[in-house]
Amino acid sequence: MDITYIEPFSRAWSRMKSALLQPFDLHKWFVVGFNAFLAGLIHSPHGNCAGSSRSRGDFSFQELAYFPQTVWEWLTDHPGWFAAIVIFIFFLLVLLIVLTWLSSRGSFMFLDNVVYDRAEILKPWKQYRREGNSLFLWRLGFGFVCFILFMAYLVLFFTTATHACRSSYSGRVPVSFILQMILLFLIFIIVTGYISMFLRDFVVPLMAKHNLSSTKAWRRFWAIIKQHPFHFLLYGALIFIISIVVVIMVILAGLLTCCIGILLLIIPYIGSVVTLPISYTYRAFSLEYLAQFGPEYDLLSAPESG
Numbered sequence: 601m602d603i604t605y606i607e608p609f610s611r612a613w614s615r616m617k618s619a620l621l622q623p624f625d626l627h628k629w630f631v632v633g634f635n636a637f638l639a640g641l642i643h644s645p646h647g648n649c650a651g652s653s654r655s656r657g658d659f660s661f662q663e664l665a666y667f668p669q670t671v672w673e674w675l676t677d678h679p680g681w682f683a684a685i686v687i688f689i690f691f692l693l694v695l696l697i698v699l700t701w702l703s704s705r706g707s708f709m710f711l712d713n714v715v716y717d718r719a720e721i722l723k724p725w726k727q728y729r730r731e732g733n734s735l736f737l738w739r740l741g742f743g744f745v746c747f748i749l750f751m752a753y754l755v756l757f758f759t760t761a762t763h764a765c766r767s768s769y770s771g772r773v774p775v776s777f778i779l780q781m782i783l784l785f786l787i788f789i790i791v792t793g794y795i796s797m798f799l800r801d802f803v804v805p806l807m808a809k810h811n812l813s814s815t816k817a818w819r820r821f822w823a824i825i826k827q828h829p830f831h832f833l834l835y836g837a838l839i840f841i842i843s844i845v846v847v848i849m850v851i852l853a854g855l856l857t858c859c860i861g862i863l864l865l866i867i868p869y870i871g872s873v874v875t876l877p878i879s880y881t882y883r884a885f886s887l888e889y890l891a892q893f894g895p896e897y898d899l900l901s902a903p904e905s906g
Contacts, residue, residue, distance in 0.1 A: 700743070710883060746792055
């Protein structure tokens with residue numbers, strides 16, 4: 601089996617141009633863009649969470665090691681703030697669950713628009729109700745596992761750091777420990793990133809094609825990934841490189857438009873409409889790539905269902 605990358609991307613690009621630009625239909629852009637917006641509610645492939653570094657000259661590793669204890673003492677001394685933070689976290693969790701549910705259904709709506717080159721909302725919303733709910737439950741379970749693993753990582757980090765501080769009075773940063781924890785965190789990010797990408801790019805299409813639950817679709821996908829692990833790892837690396845290029849191009853476009861483009865991108869829904877060619881090509885690329893593994897994995901040449 602000859603697995604390629606350039607040809608599927610070229611076909612995806614041509615499919616995007618044919619669907620969105622030949623001819624240009626503003627109504628179609630807004631409808632398909634809405635589905636893309638729903639599908640991407642909980643995805644931030646080009647974003648990243650990073651805190652600002654401290655510039656204080658008296659920073660020490662000991663301060664970092666005892667940070668959870670310091671926070672806990674502050675919260676117990678300020679019960680009003682403690683209650684407010686707990687309530688805020690609760691509402692944030694509820695909002696995240698609602699967005700996950702909408703995004704799960706939206707993933708199939710956007711997929712349907714790309715596969716059948718149409719701009720519909722209600723029909724795919726109803727048609728993929730069972731698959732969308734299954735995806736929602738799987739995402740909740742996966743998110744919970746990731747949260748537990750991340751909390752375990754934090755416990756390991758701070759307990760080990762506290763022990764290191766108690767064993768040494770120098771206050772110097774244990775470089776080897778920091779490097780090990782960074783490596784462990786990178787492994788966690790890479791593994792969870794690949795799982796999320798495989799779910800979005802390949803498992804969701806298999807669910808839609810064969811009307812499968814998330815678990816059964818994962819089993820079907822696992823059958824091909826076991827035979828071609830290198831190809832799918834390389835696919836992930838290629839997507840990462842493409843994402844970097846896209847981010848650079850978007851930033852340059854924003855600067856060339858005197859930041860007007862950037863302002864449009866940060867507006868919910870409008871940003872999805874503006875970047876629709878990117879998300880459309882990306883969605884089509886994953887389908888074109890998956891179709892190379894056989895007709896049972898090909899959605900693009902399948903007759904319309906429902």
